[in-house]
Amino acid sequence: MTELSQLIVYGLATGCIYSLIALGFVLIYKATEMVNFAQGDLLMLGAFVAVTFILTLGLSYWLAFILAVIVMAAFSYGLDAVVLRRVIGQPQFSVVMLTIGLGFIFRAGATMIWGTEPYNFPAPFSSGVSVVGGVVISHVAISIVVGTVVLCSILWAFFRFSKLGVAMQAASQNQLAAYYMGVPVKRIFSLIWAISGGVAAVAGILIAPLTLVDNTMSMLGLKAFAAAVLGGFGSIPGALVGGILIGMIEQVSGAYFIDGSKDIAAYATLLLVLLLRPQGLFGAVGRKKV
Amino acid sequence: MKARNLLTSTLAALALALSSSGASQAQTRGVTDTEVIIGSAGDLSGPAANNGLASAHAMQLRVDEINAAGGIHGRKLRLIVEDAQYQVPRAVQAANKLINRDKIFAMIGTVGTPQNNAVFPLLEQNNIPSLFPLSQARVMWSPVNKLKFQFNADYRDQVGGAVKYMVDQKKTKFCAEYQDTDFGKDIVTGAEEELKKAGLSIVAKSTHKPTDTDLGTQMINLRKAGCEVVVLGTLGRDAIIAYTTARRAGWTDVEFIGVSPTYDPAVSGVPDGGTDGLYASTGVWIKPREEMPEAGRQMFDKYKAAYGSEPTVSAMISYIGIDLIAIALEKAGKDVTTESFLAALESIKDYNDAFGNPPQNYSADNHQGSNAAFVTRVKGGAYELIAGPISHTD
Numbered sequence: 001m002t003e004l005s006q007l008i009v010y011g012l013a014t015g016c017i018y019s020l021i022a023l024g025f026v027l028i029y030k031a032t033e034m035v036n037f038a039q040g041d042l043l044m045l046g047a048f049v050a051v052t053f054i055l056t057l058g059l060s061y062w063l064a065f066i067l068a069v070i071v072m073a074a075f076s077y078g079l080d081a082v083v084l085r086r087v088i089g090q091p092q093f094s095v096v097m098l099t100i101g102l103g104f105i106f107r108a109g110a111t112m113i114w115g116t117e118p119y120n121f122p123a124p125f126s127s128g129v130s131v132v133g134g135v136v137i138s139h140v141a142i143s144i145v146v147g148t149v150v151l152c153s154i155l156w157a158f159f160r161f162s163k164l165g166v167a168m169q170a171a172s173q174n175q176l177a178a179y180y181m182g183v184p185v186k187r188i189f190s191l192i193w194a195i196s197g198g199v200a201a202v203a204g205i206l207i208a209p210l211t212l213v214d215n216t217m218s219m220l221g222l223k224a225f226a227a228a229v230l231g232g233f234g235s236i237p238g239a240l241v242g243g244i245l246i247g248m249i250e251q252v253s254g255a256y257f258i259d260g261s262k263d264i265a266a267y268a269t270l271l272l273v274l275l276l277r278p279q280g281l282f283g284a285v286g287r288k289k290v
Numbered sequence: 291m292k293a294r295n296l297l298t299s300t301l302a303a304l305a306l307a308l309s310s311s312g313a314s315q316a317q318t319r320g321v322t323d324t325e326v327i328i329g330s331a332g333d334l335s336g337p338a339a340n341n342g343l344a345s346a347h348a349m350q351l352r353v354d355e356i357n358a359a360g361g362i363h364g365r366k367l368r369l370i371v372e373d374a375q376y377q378v379p380r381a382v383q384a385a386n387k388l389i390n391r392d393k394i395f396a397m398i399g400t401v402g403t404p405q406n407n408a409v410f411p412l413l414e415q416n417n418i419p420s421l422f423p424l425s426q427a428r429v430m431w432s433p434v435n436k437l438k439f440q441f442n443a444d445y446r447d448q449v450g451g452a453v454k455y456m457v458d459q460k461k462t463k464f465c466a467e468y469q470d471t472d473f474g475k476d477i478v479t480g481a482e483e484e485l486k487k488a489g490l491s492i493v494a495k496s497t498h499k500p501t502d503t504d505l506g507t508q509m510i511n512l513r514k515a516g517c518e519v520v521v522l523g524t525l526g527r528d529a530i531i532a533y534t535t536a537r538r539a540g541w542t543d544v545e546f547i548g549v550s551p552t553y554d555p556a557v558s559g560v561p562d563g564g565t566d567g568l569y570a571s572t573g574v575w576i577k578p579r580e581e582m583p584e585a586g587r588q589m590f591d592k593y594k595a596a597y598g599s600e601p602t603v604s605a606m607i608s609y610i611g612i613d614l615i616a617i618a619l620e621k622a623g624k625d626v627t628t629e630s631f632l633a634a635l636e637s638i639k640d641y642n643d644a645f646g647n648p649p650q651n652y653s654a655d656n657h658q659g660s661n662a663a664f665v666t667r668v669k670g671g672a673y674e675l676i677a678g679p680i681s682h683t684d
Contacts, residue, residue, distance in 0.1 A: 003514070007510065014504050014506075111335045111339065115343075116335070116339030117340045117556050118527045120530075120556070120560050122562075126564070129539075129540065131540065136540045138539075207503070210503070210504070212530060212531070214337075214527065216501045217503070251506060254507035254511075255511060260470065260497060262507055263498075
């Protein structure tokens with residue numbers, strides 16, 4: 001029982017990270033119908049930026065955290081304004097190729113700027129642990145879960161209560177109608193990219209003490225993609241639940257099935273869901289009528 | 291029409307005659323009057339780039355030193371490094387380019403076990419030596435092949451030395467956490483060979499992928515098996531993740547031993563002493579700068595001035611590799627051929643490198659310079675020497 005609880009703690013922590021990346025996927029997809037395959041790379045960049053603030057500029061963890069999120073949000077805003085806006089209306093295929101290409105550029109760029117040595121990420125709670133009923137909970141895991149909950153609450157409140165958030169929802173539901181109502185759709189799209197970039201940075205900074213910072217961090221994006229599909233690609237709660245489910249399934253399958261099943265669990269689940277419930281668990285994506 | 295045919299065949303015959311006469315006068319490949327060309331399929335931007343870059347830098351450093359001193363028999367060394375990004379297809383691509391376009395004389399410092407295994411057949415077809423690769427897998431020098439040379443303890447020697455040390459410490463329950471690759475398996479094989487001598491075996495094994503960022507389940511499974519020692523078949527990053535995961539989960543009555551890739555400043559430098567207590571076995575022990583011979587101290591300073599960090603094991607290995615090549619070229623004389631160069635390498639005895647490692651000896655039936663390993667342990671952000679040099683074959 002202790003063992004299962006321990007696995008759940010691990011699963012919850014990694015799952016929250018998948019959730020945050022999946023959230024980035026979904027926000028952009030809902031608003032602009034683009035799938036951003038560079039989401040994992042934005043996470044990696046966020047972690048690199050934060051580690052630079054801490055190690056090179058000597059800033060405190062919290063200041064570095066906030067600045068890195070701002071930097072990544074601005075970067076993603078610019079990315080949309082300068083690059084991605086130009087492919088709106090082009091076939092999905094070109095968007096997919098473009099974001100995959102951007103991912104390659106980000107990874108190579110990160111190697112050129114920060115080199116290839118993995119950086120240790122100093123966080124105020126990186127070595128602490130608490131024992132609750134025999135289950136060891138590292139403070140990093142707690143920080144990930146708390147960070148995810150806080151961030152999601154802020155985003156929920158933003159979309160529910162702020163004028164800008166409501167405008168974003170409007171733009172994602174019907175661009176034309178929103179535009180006629182005076183919503184600056186273009187700028188709204190860039191802002192959504194900014195939020196996704198910021199969320200990716202938060203995810204990167206939260207998980208960095210566990211994984212170290214190097215360019216393999218971007219691999220997390222692929223599993224999070226499975227999470228987003230699992231939850232139903234257009235659904236925000238779906239992305240969150242999907243991420244946590246993938247995290248847990250990975251851990252539990254690794255412990256109770258044959259060695260190596262941990263690596264395929266996420267993708268196997270994805271295939272199963274696509275077979276049995278193609279719209280995902282919280283499917284909100286309507287089928288196109290031909 | 292006929293006339294034209296005749297002309298074409300005459301031209302073809304002429305071309306053939308010219309090319310064959312050219313071949314009969316050809317020199318040794320990669321050796322011209324002014325230079326000797328050496329190639330390397332490194333990793334400058336992939337997951338092993340911390341090793342690959344350090345190696346490329348150090349090789350160039352030694353090449354520059356040799357050239358500044360006038361070269362060898364009037365020839366300068368020219369080093370061409372290709373980026374294989376730790377991917378087998380790219381390594382093959384790089385090797386093809388080096389062999390066919392650059393016409394290299396010898397290959398040095400190719401990064402990665404599967405990459406070297408894929409590249410070697412190409413080298414063999416063209417009779418090009420495969421020297422001092424950045425892989426300490428046994429197949430890099432054994433079984434003896436006239437073209438393959440490695441100078442330091444391979445992974446099996448390293449893990450053998452560390453296991454021998456742990457067996458001496460009365461440990462009996464050994465486990466393994468390793469990358470599911472040729473590299474990881476080689477290390478596990480080495481541990482099993484050494485354990486067999488003591489009548490022991492590995493009681494539990496678990497694997498992961500090189501890019502995995504979480505080893506929570508693996509550590510839980512090994513803990514269940516009651517391991518006293520976990521042999522790590524890992525590179526640096528996954529070693530850190532495995533070790534810190536286990537310790538943070540409160541698993542303290544266990545020792546972890548890694549091989550040379552875990553003997554790296556990125557591993558010992560984890561904040562808050564996160565890797566304190568981790569064992570790393572290595573064939574090249576980096577002495578404190580003050581204890582190095584003069585040549586080593588000079589290299590240390592030059593490297594640090596040029597690249598901003600202290601030379602790592604990979605840097606030292608490749609620096610020594612170029613040095614050995616230069617010695618063999620010197621011995622082989624002005625009219626060097628691949629065969630005379632290989633014979634010269636085999637004749638090197640009691641070679642002491644710049645960094646004060648155990649002496650190296652080669653012969654016709656031994657292409658490994660030394661198999662001595664050092665067992666080190668992280669303490670306060672640095673490695674401390676626990677035992678060694680240990681030769682597990684003694």
